[in-house]
Amino acid sequence: MNAPIHLDFDTLRRRIAAILRRGGLAPLHAEALARVIAAGERDGAKSHGIYRIEGCLRTLKAGKVSADAEPELLDDGSGVIRVAAGGAFSPAAFECGVPRLVERARALGLAALAINDCVHFSALWPEVEALAGHGVAALALCPSYATVAPAGGTRPLLGTNPLAFAWPRPGAETPYVFDFATSVAARGEIELHRRAGKPLPDAWAIDSQGAPTNDPAAALAGAMLPFGGHKGSAIATMIELLAGAMIGDLTSRGALDALGTTTLAPRHGELILAFSPERFAAGRPGDPFAAGEALFGAILDQGARLPSQRRFAARARAAAEGIALTPDEVALLDRLEAGGLDAVS
Amino acid sequence: MNAPIHLDFDTLRRRIAAILRRGGLAPLHAEALARVIAAGERDGAKSHGIYRIEGCLRTLKAGKVSADAEPELLDDGSGVIRVAAGGAFSPAAFECGVPRLVERARALGLAALAINDCVHFSALWPEVEALAGHGVAALALCPSYATVAPAGGTRPLLGTNPLAFAWPRPGAETPYVFDFATSVAARGEIELHRRAGKPLPDAWAIDSQGAPTNDPAAALAGAMLPFGGHKGSAIATMIELLAGAMIGDLTSRGALDALGTTTLAPRHGELILAFSPERFAAGRPGDPFAAGEALFGAILDQGARLPSQRRFAARARAAAEGIALTPDEVALLDRLEAGGLDAVS
Numbered sequence: 001m002n003a004p005i006h007l008d009f010d011t012l013r014r015r016i017a018a019i020l021r022r023g024g025l026a027p028l029h030a031e032a033l034a035r036v037i038a039a040g041e042r043d044g045a046k047s048h049g050i051y052r053i054e055g056c057l058r059t060l061k062a063g064k065v066s067a068d069a070e071p072e073l074l075d076d077g078s079g080v081i082r083v084a085a086g087g088a089f090s091p092a093a094f095e096c097g098v099p100r101l102v103e104r105a106r107a108l109g110l111a112a113l114a115i116n117d118c119v120h121f122s123a124l125w126p127e128v129e130a131l132a133g134h135g136v137a138a139l140a141l142c143p144s145y146a147t148v149a150p151a152g153g154t155r156p157l158l159g160t161n162p163l164a165f166a167w168p169r170p171g172a173e174t175p176y177v178f179d180f181a182t183s184v185a186a187r188g189e190i191e192l193h194r195r196a197g198k199p200l201p202d203a204w205a206i207d208s209q210g211a212p213t214n215d216p217a218a219a220l221a222g223a224m225l226p227f228g229g230h231k232g233s234a235i236a237t238m239i240e241l242l243a244g245a246m247i248g249d250l251t252s253r254g255a256l257d258a259l260g261t262t263t264l265a266p267r268h269g270e271l272i273l274a275f276s277p278e279r280f281a282a283g284r285p286g287d288p289f290a291a292g293e294a295l296f297g298a299i300l301d302q303g304a305r306l307p308s309q310r311r312f313a314a315r316a317r318a319a320a321e322g323i324a325l326t327p328d329e330v331a332l333l334d335r336l337e338a339g340g341l342d343a344v345s
Numbered sequence: 346m347n348a349p350i351h352l353d354f355d356t357l358r359r360r361i362a363a364i365l366r367r368g369g370l371a372p373l374h375a376e377a378l379a380r381v382i383a384a385g386e387r388d389g390a391k392s393h394g395i396y397r398i399e400g401c402l403r404t405l406k407a408g409k410v411s412a413d414a415e416p417e418l419l420d421d422g423s424g425v426i427r428v429a430a431g432g433a434f435s436p437a438a439f440e441c442g443v444p445r446l447v448e449r450a451r452a453l454g455l456a457a458l459a460i461n462d463c464v465h466f467s468a469l470w471p472e473v474e475a476l477a478g479h480g481v482a483a484l485a486l487c488p489s490y491a492t493v494a495p496a497g498g499t500r501p502l503l504g505t506n507p508l509a510f511a512w513p514r515p516g517a518e519t520p521y522v523f524d525f526a527t528s529v530a531a532r533g534e535i536e537l538h539r540r541a542g543k544p545l546p547d548a549w550a551i552d553s554q555g556a557p558t559n560d561p562a563a564a565l566a567g568a569m570l571p572f573g574g575h576k577g578s579a580i581a582t583m584i585e586l587l588a589g590a591m592i593g594d595l596t597s598r599g600a601l602d603a604l605g606t607t608t609l610a611p612r613h614g615e616l617i618l619a620f621s622p623e624r625f626a627a628g629r630p631g632d633p634f635a636a637g638e639a640l641f642g643a644i645l646d647q648g649a650r651l652p653s654q655r656r657f658a659a660r661a662r663a664a665a666e667g668i669a670l671t672p673d674e675v676a677l678l679d680r681l682e683a684g685g686l687d688a689v690s
Contacts, residue, residue, distance in 0.1 A: 079424050080454035080625055109425035110457050110618075114625060137591065139583075153649035157640075165583050176586070178579040210647075228573025234523040234652050235580075237640070238484075238510050241521070245636035246482065246622045248629020253643060273455075273618075277591045280425055280459060284593020291590035295502075295582070298598060302555075304498035307579050 005330050006322030013038035015333055016053060022340045023057045025089075026068035032091035036122045042323050044314030047188050048123045050329060053336060055121060056089070057344040059264045065089060065119040071096040079104060079111045085118035090270060093118050094127050097272075102134045105274035113272040114247040120144070121265035124164035125179035125308065131274055132166035132175035140164045141243045142270035145256035148183045149223035151233035154210025156223040159252030159266075160186060161239040168277070169296075170289050174315075176296060178307035182236040183224045187262070190216050190224065243271035350675050351667030358383035360678055361398060367685040368402045370434075371413035377436035381467045387668050389659030392533050393468045395674060398681060400466060401434070402689040404609040410434060410464040416441040424449060424456045430463035435615060438463050439472050442617075447479045450619035458617040459592040465489070466610035469509035470524035470653065476619055477511035477520035485509045486588045487615040490601035493528045494568035496578035499555025501568040504597030504611075505531060506584040513622070514641075515634050519660075521641060523652035527581040528569040532607070535561050535569065588616035 007015075017034035021027060033056060040048035059065045069086030071093040081100045085093035097113040104111035124140040131138035144159030164179035184204045193200050194216035205219030206212055213219055226232035244251040249269030250258065259266055277288040296306060318324075325333075336343050352360075362379035366372060378401060385393035404410045414431030416438040426445045430438035442458045449456035469485040476483035489504030509524035529549045538545050539561035550564030551557055558564055571577035589596040594614030595603065604611055622633040641651060663669075670678075681688050 074628075078452070078454045078624065079456070082628075107423070108453065109423045110455065111424070112455050112620075112625070116629065137587065149647070150644050150649040153644065153647040155647045157643050157647065163580075165579070167583075167586050176582075178576075178583075180576050180579070182576075227576050230652065231523075231525050231527075231572050232576070233649075234510070234525070235508075237521075237644070238512075238523075240640055241512050241637055242482065242620065245633045245640065246620060246625045248626035248631055248633060251636065251640055253640070275457075275587065275591060279423065280457070280591045281593035283419075283427075284461065286593055288590045288593060291596065292586055295585055295590065295596055295598070298502050299495050299498065299582070302494070302498040302500045302502065304495040304578075307575065 002327060004324035004326060006324055008322050009038055009042055009318065012041060012323055015337065016050065019053060019333065019336045020056065022337065023344070024060055024067050024341060025056075028070070028092050029067070029089050032095055033089055033122075036091050036126045038323075039126050040123060041325075042315055042318040043311040045123060045311060047186065050325075050333065052121060054344055055265060057336070057341055059119060059121075061341050061344055062264055064259065064264050064267070073097060073100060075100055079108050081111060081113045083113065083115045085115055087117050087119065087267065089265075090115060090118035090120045091122055094270075094272075098130065098134070101272065101274050102131065102136055105136045105276045106279065109279035110273065110275045113274070115270040115272075116247060116249050117267065118270065119265045119267045120270060123179055124162050125166075125177055125311075127272060128164045128166035128179070129175060129177055131272070132168040132177065135168050135170075135276070135278075137167045137275040137277055138165065138272060140270065140272040141239045143240050143244045143250070143252040143255060143268050145259065145262055145266040146252045147187055147224055147262060148226055148236065148252075149206055149210070150237065151226055151230040154206065154223075157253055158182075158226065158233070158236045158240060159255070160224070161236045161252065163235065163239065167292055168289065169293065174308070174312050176292065176306060180227075182226055182232050182239065184227045185224065187224065190219050194220065243269060247271055347672060349669035349671060351669055353667050354383055354387055354663065357386060357668055360682065361395065364398060364678065364681045365401065367682065368689070369405055369412050369686060370401075373415070373437050374412070374434050377440055378434055378467075381436050381471045383668075384471050385468060386670075387660055387663040388656040390468060390656060392531065395670075395678065397466055399689055400610060402681070402686055404464060404466075406686050406689055407609055409604065409609050409612065418442060418445060420445055424453050426456060426458045428458065428460045430460055432462050432464065432612065434610075435460060435463035435465045436467055439615075439617075443475065443479070446617065446619050447476065447481055450481045450621045451624065454624035455618065455620045458619070460615040460617075461592060461594050462612065463615065464610045464612045465615065468524055469507050470511075470522055470656075472617060473509045473511035473524070474520060474522055476617070477513040477522065480513050480515075480621075480623075482512045482620040482622055483510065483617060485615065485617045486584045488585050488589045488595070488597040488600060488613050490604065490607055490611040491597040492532055492569055492601075492607060493571055493581065493597075494551055494555070495582065496571055496575040499551065499568075501601075502598055503527075503571065503578070503581045503585060504600070505569070506581045506597065508580065508584065512637055513634065514638065519653070519657050521637065521651060525572075527571055527577050527584065529572045530569065532565075532569065535564050539565065588614060592616055
C-alpha cells in the first residue's frame with residue numbers, strides 16, 4: 001500500500017494554493033508560493049517541496065509574515081528596481097519585479113532588483129530560471145539567518161547565504177543554472193545526520209565553544225562552516241554586504257535577532273542582478289550563447305556534469321509520469337487541507 | 346651582505362616604468378603597469394611584484410602584446426562602459442574606464458565595465474580597491490587560460506579565474522577587499538611545491554589521465570581543481586560565461602588555444618561591476634556603510650580575520666620603512682634596466 005500517488009503539476013499546485021488560502025494567505029501570495037513549492041516537489045527538491053507548507057503556515061500563525069501585503073514596485077528610472085514586500089513572502093514580490101527588471105536589463109545592459117522586507121524560505125533557482133526564460137543571465141543572492149561562523153571564527157554570524165546563477169540556453173529546455181548555500185552543508189542535512197545518528201564529515205561545523213565537531217547535535221548548538229574555507233567565507237560576507245547592508249535591509253545576524261528563532265522563515269531582503277548578453281556582446285565578434293554552448297559541450301565531453309541535472313531529470317520524469325508523492329505526503333496534504341492553521345503544530 | 350635594500354614606492358615605481366619603457370612599452374602602458382607591479386611589491390604580494398616584469402617583457406618580445414595601443418572608451422549611454430584595449434596590457438584600459446564607470450554607477454545605481462582584448466597578468470585587487478576609493482562597491486572577474494578541470498572532469502578547461510570584491514570603508518585606510526583564484530591553489534604554488542620536492546595536498550590537482558595526484562609535476566602536466574568542489578567549479582564556469590562569452594571575448598580555453606603556451610600572459614577580457622551603496626540604500630532605514638562596519642566588527646570580535654590583512658600590514662610596513670628588496674631583486678632591476686629586451690630570457 002506504499003505505492004506512490006502521481007499528481008500532475010497543476011493539480012498539486014492548486015492543492016497547495018488551496019491549503020495556503022485556507023490557512024489565511026491572500027490569493028496573490030497563496031498562488032505565488034504554490035508555484036515555487038510545487039516546482040520544488042516536481043524537481044525532486046524535497047527540501048523546498050510540500051515539506052515547506054507547514055513552515056509557511058507556522059510563520060503565519062506566529063504573526064511573523066503578512067498574509068496580504070501587496071508588493072509595491074518602486075522605479076526611479078535607474079538601474080535599480082525596488083520591490084517593497086511589506087513583510088509578506090518573497091515569491092509574489094519577485095514576480096512583481098520581473099517584467100520591469102527584464103525590461104531595464106535589456107535597455108541598460110544590466111539592472112538590479114532589490115526586494116526589501118520579505119519573508120524568505122524559497123530556493124533561488126526558480127527565480128534565476130524564470131529570468132533566463134526571458135533571455136537574461138541572472139545572479140541572485142540573499143542572507144538568511146546567522147547559523148554559520150566566518151572562517152577562523154567561533155560563533156554563528158553569517159547565514160547559509162545562497163547564491164544562484166542562470167544563463168539562457170536558447171533552444172534548450174532548461175538554462176545553465178546553479179543554486180547553492182555558501183555553507184558547506186544545508187542546516188537540514190545536519191538535522192538528517194542527527195536523526196540518523198550519523199557523525200558529520202570533517203569541516204562541516206564547530207561546537208558552541210568554537211571547536212571542530214563531528215557531532216550533529218553539537219553542530220546545531222554551535223555553528224556551521226562556510227564552503228571552501230576562507231574563500232567561501234568571503235563570498236558569504238559579500239552576500240551580507242550586497243544583499244543586506246547595501247539594499248538597506250537586515251544581515252543574517254539582524255534577521256535572527258529580529259526573529260529570535262531558526263524555526264520560522266526569516267525576514268530580510270534579496271538582490272537579483274540581470275544581464276542582457278546581447279547588449280554586452282553588441283559590436284563584438286561571435287555569439288555569446290554559442291560561446292556558452294561550446295563551454296557546456298566541453299564540460300560534458302570530459303565526463304563532468306552541468307549543475308541541476310538531477311533536478312532536470314526529476315522534472316522530465318514528472319512531466320512524463322506526474323509528480324510522485326508517498327501516501328504519507330498525500331495524507332499531509334489532506335490533513336492541512338482539512339485543518340487549516342489548526343492542523344499546524 | 347644580504348641585508349634588504351629599502352626603496353620608497355615612487356622610486357620603485359619609476360624604476361619599473363623605466364625598465365618597461367626601455368623594453369619598448371609606450372609610456373602610458375609602462376606607467377600603468379609600473380603602478381600595479383610596485384603596488385604588488387609594496388603589499389608583499391610577491392607573485393604580482395617585480396617578478397612579473399620579465400614576464401611582461403617576454404610577452405612583448407614574443408609579439409603577443411601591443412606595446413602602444415591606446416585604450417578606446419566606448420559609451421552608448423547604457424549601464425555598460427566598454428574599453429577596447431587593442432591587445433595591450435589591461436591596467437591602462439582599466440584606468441581609462443574608471444571615471445566613466447564610477448559616474449555611471451552613481452547615476453544608475455550600478456554599472457559594468459567590460460574590457461576587451463587586453464593582455465592580463467595583474468591581480469584584480471588594485472582595481473576593486475581603486476573603485477572602493479571612489480565610494481563604490483566593486484566585483485571584478487576574468488578568465489585566464491585553461492589549466493583547471495571542472496569538478497568531476499579530467500582535463501584543463503577553466504582558468505584560475507580570479508574573483509575580487511571590495512566594499513568601501515569610509516574613514517578607514519583600506520576597504521574590505523578579497524581577491525582569490527577559483528582554483529584550489531595558484532599555478533605558482535604548484536610550481537613552488539615542485540621546486541621544493543614537496544607533495545601537493547589532496548584535492549589540488551589531477552594528472553594527465555584525470556586521476557587525483559599529489560605529484561606537482563604530474564599536476565602541471567594534468568589539471569588543477571576548483572576550490573570548494575562543485576560549488577567553486579560552478580563559480581569558475583559563471584566567470585567564463587560573464588567575463589568571456591557575455592562580453593564577446595575569449596574563454597580560458599580560447600585564450601590558451603590562441604596563445605599556445607602558459608608561459609606568456611594571456612589575452613582575453615575582463616568584467617567589472619560597480620555598485621553605489623548610497624543609490625541602492627536610498628529611502629531605506631539605516632546607513633549601508635555603518636551596517637558593513639557592524640558586520641566587520643562582529644567578524645573581528647570572534648577572532649576571525651578580514652581578508653587582505655597580510656597585504657595591508659605589508660603596506661603599512663612599506664609606508665614606514667620603505668619597500669624591502671633583497672640584493673638579488675635589486676640586481677634583477679639593474680640587469681633589466683641595463684639590458685632592455687635583450688636581458689629577457
